Amino acid sequence: xxxxxxxxxxxxxxxxxxxxxxxxxxxxxxxxxxxxxxxxxxxxxxxxxxxxxxxxxxxxxxxxxxxxxxxxxxxxxxxxxxxxxxxxxxxxxxxxxxxxxxxxxxxxxxxxxxxxxxxxxxxxxxxxxxxxxxxxxxxxxxxxxxxxxxxxxxxxxxxxxxxxxxxxxxxxxxxxxxxxxxxxxxxxxxxxxxxxxxxxxxxxxxxxxxxxxxxxxxxxxxxxxxxx
Numbered sequence: 086x087x088x089x090x091x092x093x094x095x096x097x098x099x100x101x102x103x104x105x106x107x108x109x110x111x112x113x114x115x116x117x118x119x120x121x122x123x124x125x126x127x128x129x130x131x132x133x134x135x136x137x138x139x140x141x142x143x144x145x146x147x148x149x150x151x152x153x154x155x156x157x158x159x160x161x162x163x164x165x166x167x168x169x170x171x172x173x174x175x176x177x178x179x180x181x182x183x184x185x186x187x188x189x190x191x192x193x194x195x196x197x198x199x200x201x202x203x204x205x206x207x208x209x210x211x212x213x214x215x216x217x218x219x220x221x222x223x224x225x226x227x228x229x230x231x232x233x234x235x236x237x238x239x240x241x242x243x244x245x246x247x248x249x250x251x252x253x254x255x256x257x258x259x260x261x262x263x264x265x266x267x268x269x270x271x272x273x274x275x276x277x278x279x280x281x282x283x284x285x286x287x288x289x290x291x292x293x294x295x296x297x298x299x300x301x302x303x304x305x306x307x308x309x310x311x312x313x
Contacts, residue, residue: 092130095120096141104181108138109195138197142186146301149183150294152176157287164286166225167273174243174265188247213240216293223289224280235276242268 086094098119102111113134117124131137156172157163163172177184185193213236220226226235246264258264 088130091122091126092140093144095122095127095130095137096144099137099141100145100182103138103141104185104193107193107195108197113137135197141182143301145180145182147298149176149180150298152179154290154294157290162281162283164225164283164288164290165273165281166220166277166286167269168283169220169286169290170239170272171265171269174246174268175262177243177247178261178265184247188244213237215296219289219293220286223282223285224278225282225286225289226276227278230276239272242271 095116099111099116102115102119106115111134113127114124116137117127120127127137131140153173153176156176157169160168160172162168177187182193184190214232217226217230217232217235217239221228221230221232246268249258
């Protein structure tokens with residue numbers, strides 16, 4: 086087994102266990118057992134559980150961004166603001182660890198989220214502002230709207246969707262796709278311009294996702310270097 090294959094196998098096991106049991110209750114031994122490798126094999130890649138988790142976050146962020154972009158690319162109208170929002174919500178819901186990070190779910194993230202500074206939350210918010218600004222430049226979001234307020238409202242909507250299951254059971258709630266579609270319609274009528282140039286939106290999103298990847302990964306690498 087190559088190092089890369091083994092590392093991904095370990096990360097696959099880690100995301101499964103952490104999403105189910107939480108960061109605090111998942112041990113390196115648990116991950117080794119789930120991945121069918123020795124505990125020592127894990128330490129060949131990462132010196133601690135936190136370093137493993139940092140690597141997992143880098144991979145999961147990239148996968149979430151790639152998933153979102155893939156959904157948008159496959160949709161003829163995917164580059165419009167309402168369809169981007171629709172696909173972004175569905176992609177976020179499909180990645181439990183990213184969903185937990187987005188909502189700061191302490192049940193899953195445990196001590197990890199409590200030890201993080203306020204910068205991570207600000208970063209998420211600032212990316213939202215940049216997204217709005219880029220879509221205003223592409224003439225897909227109304228330019229009379231304040232980017233900060235619009236980003237904040239987008240965050241309220243998506244955060245509420247990710248958290249609603251704590252109040253309403255899945256049996257009581259409508260299907261996720263139906264809710265996401267209704268929210269996308271709300272976004273279209275409240276924030277979108279008449280411009281439906283999907284390719285312009287896709288191009289703007291491609292550039293933004295590449296920037297987010299480079300920024301996030303470089304930050305995690307600097308954190309990893311500081312921890313070593």
